[in-house]
């Protein structure tokens with residue numbers, strides 16, 4: 001096959017086929033069954049790890065596949081397209097794996113990357129705080145120097161998969177000691193710390209969510225958690241630069257999560273409208289149903305194209321251009337997923353709301369893509385300001 005700027009490599013296509021086959025063996029029934037019974041998707045997670053798909057973006061010398069974000073995004077999309085959207089793929093290999101690969105010391109890479117790659121040492125990511133919300137510049141979790149190490153204190157919210165993770169990459173501000181007597185310490189730049197989930201003083205409780213998924217979100221309480229000096233990943237003074245290195249992959253992965261989910265919803269709708277007859281012909285023969293589904297097909301393909309562009313730019317090392325494309329891809333993919341899920345429900349009529357057909361359960365998962373990891377409003381703020389040159393609006 002000839003490769004053009006608009007097609008993926010044969011290697012990427014083969015990766016998609018292999019992941020789709022593996023995920024198809026589990027399928028939506030497995031995913032929903034685990035979610036509704038309080039189970040987990042550990043066996044699927046470890047199997048994709050064993051085959052090298054989970055860590056396909058991690059450097060080979062640390063147990064990964066040596067590929068790029070485009071590869072791991074393809075894995076994420078194909079899993080979701082088979083009804084098994086795994087949020088922790090966005091977090092563990094893509095955010096944490098990228099940040100540690102790019103900024104970790106040799107020792108930190110050897111210690112954490114192999115477990116992220118094979119799925120045995122999943123890493124969660126915690127930036128969101130109850131009071132700061134979208135405005136992550138306002139986070140107050142602090143890291144205070146103590147002898148040779150650090151003491152962390154603060155609170156995080158909506159942190160995915162803490163119960164399945166061995167460690168959490170926590171964003172905290174360093175505390176700069178006061179220079180004069182009696183002065184309060186000042187807050188430094190946001191830094192990244194690897195915190196074991198079994199550390200003393202680290203506690204988490206699940207937040208009941210309406211998403212049908214075995215992966216849960218948690219409130220996290222960090223109460224004077226003591227960490228060794230090498231828990232700090234990267235440079236204490238680099239601040240947001242290092243953090244942003246993980247956020248473009250996060251957006252590209254979130255976009256892939258959404259396009260996969262959208263494909264799954266659309267496939268279900270198309271299969272249903274081909275079969276269901278009420279006026280003596282399949283309901284898919286009515287334009288009232290066919291056109292919205294055709295619209296979804298177009299919207300999904302457009303979002304996939306932008307996602308692949310963002311991944312290609314990121315993998316080529318163009319962080320700035322990747323940032324704009326990743327935001328646009330994430331926006332377009334979340335919109336496509338919300339519309340596809342809604343149209344799939346409509347196409348199913350009453351069956352669309354039943355547990356048996358499992359379509360309505362996609363609505364909330366798709367809807368979450370408009371909120372997390374970055375909301376559609378903040379993407380519009382970004383595009384307004386950076387792409388259009390409009391004044392900062394927040």
Ligand SMILES: Cc1cc2nc3c(=O)[nH]c(=O)nc-3n(C[C@H](O)[C@H](O)[C@H](O)COP(=O)(O)OP(=O)(O)OC[C@H]3O[C@@H](n4cnc5c(N)ncnc54)[C@H](O)[C@@H]3O)c2cc1C
Pocket residue numbers: 091125126127128129132133134135157158159160161217368371372373374375376377378381393394
């Ligand atoms: C399923 C799920 C999983 C998540 N997983 C993680 C995780 O693993 N780790 C993690 O750190 N976080 C995680 N989050 C948190 C997520 O990143 C936040 O929910 C998100 O950033 C929004 O923050 P918030 O919920 O505090 O909303 P708020 O900041 O309270 O915002 C509420 C609304 O106001 C809008 N808004 C706020 N300011 C402006 C403005 N200036 N202009 C226009 N609109 C504005 C927002 O867009 C949003 O629609 C997860 C969230 C969900 C739902």
